[in-house]
Amino acid sequence: xxxxxxxxxxxxxxxxxxxxxxxxxxxMTNWAVGGRRFGTLLFWFMNAGEVYTTxxxxxxxxxxxxxxxxxxxxxxxxxxxxxxxxxxMPKIWQAGRRDGLITQADFFAERYxxxxxxxxxxxxxxxALVVYVQIQLVSLSLIVRLTLGSTVSAxxxxxxxxxxxxxxxxxxxxxxxxxxxxxxxxxxVVVVVVLAVTAASKVGAASPLDIFRIAEQxxxxxxxxxxxxxxxxxxxxxxxxxxxxVALGNWVFPHLFQVSYSxxxxxxxxxxxxxxxxxxxxxxxIIMLGFAALIANTRPEGGNLNAALLQFVADKFPAWLVGxxxxxxxxxxxxxxxxxxxxxxxxFARNVVLPFRPGMSDRATLLxxxxxxxxxxxxxxxLTLGRQQSLVDILLSAYSAIGMLAPGVFLAFLWRRxxxxxxxxxxxxxxxxxxxxxxxDFWAARMTEWEPxxxxxxxxxxxxxxxxxxxPRRNAPAKEGKAVAH
Numbered sequence: 153x154x155x156x157x158x159x160x161x162x163x164x165x166x167x168x169x170x171x172x173x174x175x176x177x178x179x180m181t182n183w184a185v186g187g188r189r190f191g192t193l194l195f196w197f198m199n200a201g202e203v204y205t206t207x208x209x210x211x212x213x214x215x216x217x218x219x220x221x222x223x224x225x226x227x228x229x230x231x232x233x234x235x236x237x238x239x240x241m242p243k244i245w246q247a248g249r250r251d252g253l254i255t256q257a258d259f260f261a262e263r264y265x266x267x268x269x270x271x272x273x274x275x276x277x278x279x280a281l282v283v284y285v286q287i288q289l290v291s292l293s294l295i296v297r298l299t300l301g302s303t304v305s306a307x308x309x310x311x312x313x314x315x316x317x318x319x320x321x322x323x324x325x326x327x328x329x330x331x332x333x334x335x336x337x338x339x340x341v342v343v344v345v346v347l348a349v350t351a352a353s354k355v356g357a358a359s360p361l362d363i364f365r366i367a368e369q370x371x372x373x374x375x376x377x378x379x380x381x382x383x384x385x386x387x388x389x390x391x392x393x394x395x396x397x398v399a400l401g402n403w404v405f406p407h408l409f410q411v412s413y414s415x416x417x418x419x420x421x422x423x424x425x426x427x428x429x430x431x432x433x434x435x436x437x438i439i440m441l442g443f444a445a446l447i448a449n450t451r452p453e454g455g456n457l458n459a460a461l462l463q464f465v466a467d468k469f470p471a472w473l474v475g476x477x478x479x480x481x482x483x484x485x486x487x488x489x490x491x492x493x494x495x496x497x498x499x500f501a502r503n504v505v506l507p508f509r510p511g512m513s514d515r516a517t518l519l520x521x522x523x524x525x526x527x528x529x530x531x532x533x534x535l536t537l538g539r540q541q542s543l544v545d546i547l548l549s550a551y552s553a554i555g556m557l558a559p560g561v562f563l564a565f566l567w568r569r570x571x572x573x574x575x576x577x578x579x580x581x582x583x584x585x586x587x588x589x590x591x592x593d594f595w596a597a598r599m600t601e602w603e604p605x606x607x608x609x610x611x612x613x614x615x616x617x618x619x620x621x622x623x624p625r626r627n628a629p630a631k632e633g634k635a636v637a638h
Contacts, residue, residue, distance in 0.1 A: 155299045157475025162482050165335045166320060169328040184254050184498045184521075186327045186414040195420045197334035198411055200431060205488040206291030206481060209340065209438055211543030214457035216442025217450070218542075220367075220374035222386040223439050225394055225544070230432040232399035238425035240403050241412045243565050245421055248413035255495070256409035256557075257503035263564045266572035267507055273557055274503035276579065277406040278528065280554040281496045284405070285532035286546050288489035289313050293536070294459050295481050298466060298474070302453065307537050313485070314533045321490035322522055329491050330414075336483030341434065343480045346473065347465065348437035351444040354468040360440060367443040374443070389601035394548060397606040400562075401555040407495035458543050496528045497521035552605025556582040559613040567620070574619035582612030 181187060190198055208226065216223035247253060251262050256277055261270030292313025297304050304312070321329075348360055357363045368375050377391060378384040402408065415421050445464035452459035465477050501521035506512055512520075560575040585591055586608035595604050 153471040154475040154478060157472060158295075158299045158479040158482060161339070161476070161479025162486070165332050165483055166486075168335070169320075169331040170323055181254060182327075184494065185248070185410050186330065188249060188414060189416050190330065190414045190420065191416050192420040192423050194330050194334075195411075195415050196424050196428070197337055198330040198414060199408075199424050200333065200337055200428060205287065206484045207287050207543050207547050208435070209344070209481065209484060210291050210294065210458050210461055211287070211547065212435060213438050213442035213445065213461040214459070215542065215544045216439040217445045217460035218457040219381065219384070219386065220371070220379035220443075221377045222379045222384070222391070223435075223442060223544075224377075225391060225398075226435040226438075227432055228391060228395035229398035229402075230435070231429045232395055233402040234425045234429045236399050237403050238422055240562070240565075241415075241421045241425065242418035244403070244409055244412040245415050245418055248409075253413060254410070255498050255502050256404075256406040257499055259409065259564075260557075260560060260572075260575070261503070264560075264570075264572035264575065269572045269575060270503045271507055272576060272579070273560070274499040276557060277554070278496050278499050278504075280550050281406060281492050281499075282528055282532050282535070283546065283550040283553060285489055285492050285496075285529070286536050286541075287543050287550075288317065288485040288492070289532055289536045290458055290541075290543060290546070291481065291485040292317065292489070294456075294462055295478050295485070298462050299478050310533055310536050314529050317486055317489045317493065318526060318529045320486055321493045321525060329487055329494070332483060332487040332490075336480060336487050339476075339480040340484060343477055344434055344437050344441075347441055347469075347477070350469070351441055355444050355447045357444075357447070360437075363440050363444050363447065366447050370447060374446075385601050387601045390603065393601070393603040393606045397548075397555060397603045397609065398551050400558050400609065401551040401605075404558045404561050405554050406499055407491050410495055410498065411491070493525045493528060494521075497523075497525040500524040500528075548603065548605065552586055552603075552608065555605050555609040556586075556612055558609055559616045563613075563616060563620075567617075569620050569625050570616065571620045571623045573623060574616045577619050578612040578616035581615040582608040585611045 186198075212223050212226045215225075244259070247259055247263065251258075253259050253262060255274070257270040257274035260273040261267045289310050293306060293309035296309040296312050297306065300309075352358065352360050352363055355363065355366070357366055364375060371380060373382065374380055377388055378386040403412070412421065441461055441464070445460045448464060448468060450460055450464045450467060452463040462477070462481070466474055469477075498521050501517045501524065505520050506517060556579045559578050560570070563570040563575075586604060592604070595602065595607055599607060
């Protein structure tokens with residue numbers, strides 16, 4: 153029954169998605185940015201689809217099960233992200249509409265009048281996206297094992313998940329991904345509400361709110377920072393710096409740049425930014441489910457915190473509901489994962505290959521984009537095999553990497569003097585501060601509770617500003633003054 157229900161949900165959604173986007177994959181503009189025609193509702197599902205992934209459900213519930221209060225990071229980071237997105241995303245949309253941009257690297261190349269900068273930022277963006285794909289592959293592997301049984305090895309489950317994701321994205325474009333995102337968002341709300349309403353009776357609590365009381369009674373300190381481990385660096389400083397790092401890096405991710413380009417107007421974007429923070433209230437119930445799994449003494453295989461919610465559901469709920477959860481969770485990974493791979497392919501074709509083969513046709517560019525996705529999926533599989541890293545930790549790693557592009561994006565709109573050379577030197581300095589062999593121990597000793605990604609981002613920004621002040625003022629792009637209708 154679990155497998156049947158999950159298959160009906162997934163195959164039905166995929167069929168609908170492919171039908172919805174069947175005419176939108178013939179060229180790069182339609183395939184990669186949906187023809188720039190997404191209205192408020194479609195943009196809502198596309199945008200939310202990339203923010204509320206398996207990280208939101210499996211990652212945060214697992215973090216609550218294993219650590220407790222540090223899962224509150226989800227509340228703060230989402231709210232801050234949309235406050236920044238209200239200002240930033242319409243500017244990205246305007247630049248994309250005015251200059252015919254398709255990828256984030258197109259933006260860097262155009263805004264700084266430096267095609268070579270587009271190549272560099274494309275490589276950085278692809279690296280961050282491949283790390284992000286790990287989250288979806290880890291989740292897909294857990295769901296595959298839930299539906300097919302534990303006889304399927306964890307590594308084989310990862311490979312199966314990658315193949316299914318790749319098959320979908322090769323056939324679909326951004327419009328198809330938007331359709332599947334809409335279905336999975338509706339299902340996610342239904343699943344979370346049903347589980348939240350019934351979880352109390354499964355763990356001997358009087359009400360959903362009573363779950364928090366019992367969790368605190370059984371595990372003193374679970375509801376306040378630093379959480380279950382008193383020696384953990386997950387203090388209020390960690391929460392603030394991690395949330396700020398996520399918020400500053402969120403809209404800088406290349407796939408969310410392309411989502412911004414897909415909007416029909418700046419008004420659609422602003423309406424979403426106003427109302428979507430309310431969507432983060434779902435995290436209250438997701439954290440509650442993580443606490444319920446802890447009260448129920450849930451023991452996922454190998455102590456894998458990412459599987460805590462799935463194991464809790466499998467242990468305590470009927471098969472039909474387990475199938476509904478499995479199918480929904482599959483879509484939570486499939487829709488965002490397909491856009492991540494699509495964006496990686498777009499970056500590689502347009503901003504790594506095309507500059508060296510300027511005569512390549514749109515059809516050939518599309519072929520290179522689709523072919524390269526298989527290679528990126530393989531890299532993501534290799535990074536995932538044999539590892540049991542928390543989805544939250546993987547997410548923070550991805551945000552630390554993409555944060556190296558944040559100063560170049562924000563300063564492009566705030567300070568005309570910003571130089572392309574300064575942006576590259578800032579990226580270099582930031583990665584040294586983040587990845588150098590001495591970096592981890594250095595920051596751990598001096599700024600124990602700070603998120604290392606934010607430290608690297610600050611160093612990056614300081615270098616960009618300092619170098620830009622030293623270098624001659626750059627000329628503004630010729631198209632910068634053109635007006636765009638909102």
